[in-house]
Amino acid sequence: MKKKRLLAAILIACSAFLGAGYGWWTDTLVIDGTVSTGEFKVAAIESKMFQGKVEDDENKLIDITGKSCSRDGENVLIYNMEDLFPGTMYSFEGLFRNDGSIPAVIDGFVINIDSDTQDEKGINEDFLKQLSIQGEVYIESTSGNDEEKRYTIPSETSLLNFSEKLNEEIDKNNWKLEPGDLLVFSKCIITFTGEVYDGIKKENKFEGEDITLNLQIAFKQHNQQ
Numbered sequence: 484m485k486k487k488r489l490l491a492a493i494l495i496a497c498s499a500f501l502g503a504g505y506g507w508w509t510d511t512l513v514i515d516g517t518v519s520t521g522e523f524k525v526a527a528i529e530s531k532m533f534q535g536k537v538e539d540d541e542n543k544l545i546d547i548t549g550k551s552c553s554r555d556g557e558n559v560l561i562y563n564m565e566d567l568f569p570g571t572m573y574s575f576e577g578l579f580r581n582d583g584s585i586p587a588v589i590d591g592f593v594i595n596i597d598s599d600t601q602d603e604k605g606i607n608e609d610f611l612k613q614l615s616i617q618g619e620v621y622i623e624s625t626s627g628n629d630e631e632k633r634y635t636i637p638s639e640t641s642l643l644n645f646s647e648k649l650n651e652e653i654d655k656n657n658w659k660l661e662p663g664d665l666l667v668f669s670k671c672i673i674t675f676t677g678e679v680y681d682g683i684k685k686e687n688k689f690e691g692e693d694i695t696l697n698l699q700i701a702f703k704q705h706n707q708q
Contacts, residue, residue: 524583525660525702530560533574537674544574560698567692569677577668579700581660586705589658589666594646595697610689611643613678618671620649626661642673642696659705666700 530552533544551563552575560577581587598610617640621633634652636645652658660666677687 521585522583526557529578531576562696565693567675571675573673579666587660587702590701590703592649593699597695614642619669623665625663
């Protein structure tokens with residue numbers, strides 16, 4: 484009888500310890516990747532790109548997706564623009580999707596730019612100012628969430644300040660993707676204005692340059708600090 488009582492006491496003590504341990508686990512859990520409690524995964528799933536001139540309508544734009552769009556890993560979209568001249572227009576689209584089983588908060592937007600104008604100090608700011616951008620960025624909900632997150636890029640935006648403006652919107656309104664939701668870059672148009680003239684070369688400054696955009700979104704788990 485004493486052995487039975489001792490065994491019962493041990494089981495009760497173990498149960499209490501397990502309960503406390505479980506409480507500690509749930510209070511301090513931070514998911515990075517895949518664990519048994521859920522999957523955290525956001526992927527870049529689609530990109531498109533078209534080329535034309537400012538005066539062209541949509542029917543005249545040339546689809547250059549095959550040669551100008553690519554992906555780097557699961558969450559970076561790459562867009563290439565070649566031989567820029569005044570009035571050159573590139574239209575691009577991109578989709579990121581929450582393929583995990585838990586919500587993903589957008590932690591920031593990163594745009595890395597490679598160009599021949601880059602030196603040890605970075606890319607020439609005058610060049611980026613001549614690349615205007617317009618379009619929309621929004622969340623397309625597939626989870627029944629009616630709260631719309633949409634950002635229309637202001638007309639005066641250039642590639643120099645695009646990421647700063649978008650990150651301000653994201654931070655202010657706490658953009659979050661539920662499982663299955665899409666983050667959409669829609670009809671984003673980049674135009675090379677060619678407003679700076681090079682008197683020595685007798686041409687618009689930066690004419691003929693190539694540029695590569697690496698579009699990346701940083702995400703974090705919805706309850707991560």
